[in-house]
Amino acid sequence: MPPPASRPDAGAARPDTKAAMPPEAPLAMPVQDLSAWDRAAAHRPAGKTRSPWAARLFVFGGALALTGYGGWQMVETVSVSGSPTALQLVLVVLFCLTFSWIALAFTSGLLGFALLLRRKRPEPVPTALHSRTAVLMPVYNEATARTFAGVEAMREAVEATGLGDHFDWFVLSDSTQPDAWIAEERAFLDLRHRLGPGARLYYRHRPKNHHRKAGNIGDFVTRWGGHYDHMLVLDADSLMSGPAIVALAAAMEADPDAGIIQTLPLIINRNTLFARLQQFAARIYGPVIAAGLSAWSGRDGNYWGHNAIIRTRAFAQSCGLPDLPGKPPFGGHILSHDFVEAALIRRAGWAVYMLHRLPGSYEESPPSLIDVAVRDRRWAQGNLQHARVIGAAGLHPATRQHFATGIAGYLASPLWLCQLVVGILLVLQTATERPDYFGGAGFSPVFPRFDPVRALQLFGLTMAVLLAPKVLGLILALLDGPVRRACGGAGRLVLSSLVEILLSALVAPVAMVIQSGSVMGILLGRDTGWNPQRRDDGSIPMRDIVARHRWHTALGLVAGIAAFALATSLFLWMSPTILGLVLAIPISWASGQLGLGLALKRRLLLATPEEATPPEIALRAGALAARNAAQGLDDADALEALHADPALAEAHARMLPVGLSRPRGAIDPDQTLATAKICEAETVAEARAWLSPKERMALLHDRALLDRLVRLN
Known part of the structure; x- marks a missing residue:
């Protein structure tokens, strides 16, 4: 139970419902030492917990055994003409590394499939907290029409409980954009x-976005965290039903x-072609992977940064993130903070786990391949x-596995690319190398070659392991009557899966090259920065698509011509990769097309149950977003809005630190220039024309300059 002073019935100071923020209730959030850890300082669990050792043995032992078998088959494939060459051994090593990644997903998916076959009744909604x-x-x-609609809809849903x-x-x-800031206010x-005086709704803008989202949450915890036992962290595109939010608190x-x-x-509310692919895959295949992950992780799980509830004091005591030595991309503040926060709070003795069966948790996804690539670049960095954090003192072994899995997920693409290159070199070696007339028995010439039968069997094994989690998810959906009917019936559900597999196969080579380039850029020391994510449906101009993918197309053409010139078999082996790269521009264009996605939607292809029967929270948030958008807050100029409404300018000034x-x-x-320009300007039109975005932000932070702005003609 929380300490008495933190409960509302124990005399804790209730926040002022008229102020933009409640009175401060600070919590200390010490910066953690990654090089040392005192286990005596950790939280001691109230009861005994069981480690999911059987699930871990099945998942990791099974993946290891499967990788060993695949590696042995690869050695046999390349050893037809005797002992493998150095280049062939490199191919074997690369194959084992990439195969182990999909083998782990396969065994985890098998475990998740077995667990989800056992249906569980939904838990009743709690009646007291x-x-x-x-x-x-x-x-x-972000777009305020959407974010504030989400907050309002979720608040209504919780009040209804x-x-x-x-x-x-x-x-x-x-x-950091002045128009966005004033629109939010x-x-x-x-x-x-x-909502009235009992809204319990608050707003705070940070003058400097130090340490980005982690710093944003940390600022709240250190200043107001003492009021609250828990904090439920969302993203700007998050939606959660009232019962789901209450269930997390309970x-x-x-x-x-x-x-x-x-x-x-x-994932919900997605309509472009690429976003619908992600939405369908997450709904049909995602639960299988999530159930397996939850089973083997147990109480040593991970955190994805949103749609999760956190014990506030435990977070404050154990999750102060240090800056890593050196410069970005590997030094500086920790970019993917959520994994590290989960690692540190677990190190401190607190459990981290997932309620993968809890309904009512939703998010959105980027609308196109390029938008995903932009986000993925930041995630890759x-x-x-995390290679700088995985060796931190005191971490649980499962936590280190989460870090290793995340790192491997981004190294898989360059490893796959290297495997393709080595395969091409081996075919080139076979085509150009003179036979060894003295190495074979009976003076028969020995050519460096592959065993075609074993190679075909190995290809089949790889495809089976790769596609198995999708097939298992499809089977579960087919067995679930309401899900099957909501997805258009068994026939459309199977056809949708085939469409998803085909389009994903075309996208995969482009994603591989993009991700390999991102990894290479990071290894060369290029920092990604942090750009806001594009969340709305809509296409990207063709000139931007061509600029982004012209080298991918050129690579596909060169690879295709070279492969065909070397050997027809090589061309056929590489044809899926070649085709995806050659078609990179039209694939990327199609990915962001709203019309293509809606055409599939009308035919009940890539459909999900949440489309057939939209969640109430999504319908309410959509209606509120449309109402908010009609007010035009996101389209208004900040200076014009403040000048036209002195009451708004006064309220803005009161909310400043x-x-x-x-x-x-x-x-x-910036402040000096803003002062000079605003003092010289005679009209708000001149101020708008003269002030740069940074100077506008400086003006918005200065009460005296705000007063001058309001008095302009």
Whole structure:
């Protein structure tokens, strides 16, 4: 149970419902030492917990055995003409590395399939809570129409459970664009006004987005975390039903040793071709992988950064992230903070696990291949950066496995690419090398070659292992009557899976080359930065698509011509990869097309149950987003809005941090220029024309300059 002072019935100071933020209740969040750990300081679990050793033995032992068998078959394939050459041994090693990755997914999927065959009745919605939870939505230059619609819809859904008094709602802004910042404040003030004095809705904008999302959450914890037993962390595109949110809070109350409880978010509201592929795959295949992961991870699980509930004090005590030595991409602040936070809170003795069966957790996904590649570049850097953390003192072995799996996931693409290159070199060697007339028995010439029968068998094994999790997910969907009917029936469900497999196979070579380039760039020291994610449906201009993929197309053409010139068999072996690269531009164009996605949707292809019967929370959020969009807040100019509404300017000034000032002698050039320009401007039109985005942000942080802006003509 939480300490008495943190409960609402124990005299804790209730937040001021009229202020933009409640009174501060600081929690210390010490920076953690990755090089040392005192186990005596860890939380001691209240009861004994069982390790899922049998599940881990099955998953990892099975993957190891399968990889060993595949490696042996590869050695036999390349050893037809005697002992394998050095280049052939390189091919064997690369094959084992890439095969082990898909073998692990296969065995984990088998375990998940077995668990999901056993249907469980849904848990009843809790009727009472004794703790307080802060629901946090961090935003970074997002569309306010959508984010505030999501907050409003979720708040309504929680209030409908009768337990709304146990939840406070926070929009935590790290936005760096002036128009986005003022749009957020206008949306916040409008929603607070409509909800009334008991809204328990708050908003905070950070002057500097130090350490990005991790810093955003950390700032909340260190300043206001003392008010709350738990915090439910969302993303800007997150949606959760009221019963799901209440169930997470109840799960935390019921398990005093839980530090983080993660849900499995389903993708919804997607309509472009590529986004619908992701949505279908996540809905049909995702539960199989998630169930297996949850089974072998047990209480040593992982955290994906959103749609999860966290014990606030445990997080504060154990999850202060250090900066890594050196410069980005491997040094500096930790980019993929969620894995590391899970590792540190688990190191401190708290359990981390997933409720993969809990319904009502949703998210969205990027609309096109290029948008996914942009996000994936950031994830690649964050996961590879974990190589600096995986050896930290005191980590649980399962935690190190999570890090290793994340790193391997991004090394798989360059390893696959290297495997293709080595295969080409071997074929070239076979075509050009003179036969060894003295190595064979009976003076028969010996050519370096492959065993075609074993090679075909090995290819079949690889495809079976690769596609098995998808087939298992499809079987489960076919066995589930409501899911099967919602997806258009058995025939359309099978056809949808075939469409997904075909299109994914065409996308895979392009994704491989893109990801390999990202990994190479990271290894060469190129930092990705952090750009806001594009979430809306819509296509990318063709010139941008051509610029992004012209080298992929050229690579496919060169590889195809070279392979055909060397050997027809090589060309046929590489044809899926060649075809995907040659068609990179039209594939990328099609991926972002709304019309193609909607055409499939009308024919009930790539359909999901959430499309047939949309969740109530999604329908409500969609209606609220349409209403918010009609107000045009996201289209308004920040300076114009403040100038036209002195009350808004006054409210904005009240929400600015108090006591922030630059040190004497430290001149801020943006503020200095903003001061000069706003003092010289006679109209708001001149101010808009003269001020750069950074100067606008400086103006928005300065009460005196705001007053000058309001008084312009």
